[in-house]
C-alpha cells in the first residue's frame with residue numbers, strides 16, 4: 001500500500017503491537033486509495049487530494065480518498081468503469097455485512113467505494129482485551145483507524161466519510177445530540193449522497209433495508225431513509241443542481257445478514273453440541289428474510305474468510321472469542337453458506353424509469369401495499385424542484401411488476417451478479 005502524501009493515517013503494520021496510535025484527534029480524514037498491491041487489483045488512477053475538509057464540529061462535505069473529478073471514468077475499452085458504492089452507518093458495518101461480496105467485485109476489477117456515515121463514537125468497547133486506558137477517550141480516532149484497516153482488508157478502493165456523529169443505540173442519551181446523524185436534516189444527508197453518487201458514478205449501490213422492526217438503530221434507519229431518495233434523485237438534473245453532473249445508478253440493493261446463513265449456522269451449532277448464539281429473535285428475523293422473493297444470492301466462494309479478517313480489524317468492537325461472530329470454523333461456514341444475500345430494492349428499466357421493488361419502504365412511508373409478499377413496483381417520473389419532498393411526490397404510478405414478468409426477468413439477471 002502506497003502512503004498518500006496528505007494521508008496522516010498510519011497503517012496497522014506500522015503500529016507497535018498493543019499500543020494505540022497517537023492521541024491527536026485527526027480532523028483530516030482523507031485516505032489513500034486502498035490496497036493497491038493486492039493480487040488481482042487493477043491499477044487505478046491516483047486519488048484526489050480531497051475537497052471535503054472535516055470541520056471541528058465533525059460535519060463534513062464528504063471527506064474521502066479516491067477518485068478525482070478529473071479521473072477518467074471510462075475504461076480503456078471506452079466503456080464506463082464498473083463501480084460499486086456501499087453505504088454503511090458505522091465502522092464495522094462494512095465488515096459484518098456483505099464484505100465478501102465487495103472483496104469479490106474488487107478482485108474482478110470493479111471500483112469499490114465505502115460511504116461511512118458516522119464515526120461510531122458511541123460504540124461500546126466489546127472486546128475486553130482492547131479495553132486499555134485511553135481507548136474510550138479516543139474512540140473516534142481508534143475506530144477511524146480500525147475502519148481503514150478493515151476497508152483495506154476487504155478491498156475498498158475508496159472510503160468516503162460523511163462525518164456525522166453516531167446517534168447511539170435506541171433510547172440512549174446520544175439520540176438527543178444535535179449533531180447525531182439521526183437528528184440532522186435528511187435533506188442534507190441526501191444532498192451529500194447525491195454529490196458522491198454523481199462524483200463516483202456507481203452502477204450499483206448497496207444500502208440497508210428498513211430495519212425499524214428488527215434492528216431499529218437510528219443510524220441504520222437513517223441510512224435507509226436517505227439512500228432511497230438519493231438513488232432516485234441522482235440522475236435527475238432538476239434535483240440538487242449544485243451536486244454535480246447527473247448520474248443514474250442502475251440497481252439499488254439491500255444487504256441482508258443472510259437469513260439462510262443464520263438458520264444454517266444455528267443448525268451447525270446444535271449439531272456440534274454447542275449453544276447457538278442465535279436466539280428466537282434472530283431466528284424469526286432470519287426466517288422473514290429467507291421468505292422474501294426478491295432475494296439475490298451472490299457466490300463468495302473463496303472470499304468468506306474476508307469477513308472474519310475484516311471484523312477482527314475492529315479490535316475494540318469485536319471480541320475474537322465471540323461465538324456470535326466466530327463460533328463456527330471457517331471451513332464449516334464455507335461449506336454451508338459460501339454466499340451473501342441481498343434484496344433488490346430499485347432498478348432502472350429499459351425506458352430509463354426507476355422501478356421500485358420495495359415493500360419495506362412502502363410500509364415505512366404509509367403507502368398501501370396490497371401486493372405485499374410478491375413485492376410492488378412503481379415508476380418514478382422526473383420531479384421538479386429540489387429535495388426529498390419533491391421526490392416523494394413523484395411516486396404516482398404503482399404497478400405489480402411480477403405479473404408483467406419484468407421483475408422476474410431482472411431478478412434472474414442479477415442472480416449472482418449485482419451488475420447483471
Ligand SMILES: [Zn+2]
Pocket residue numbers: 089090093217220
Ligand atoms: Zn451499525
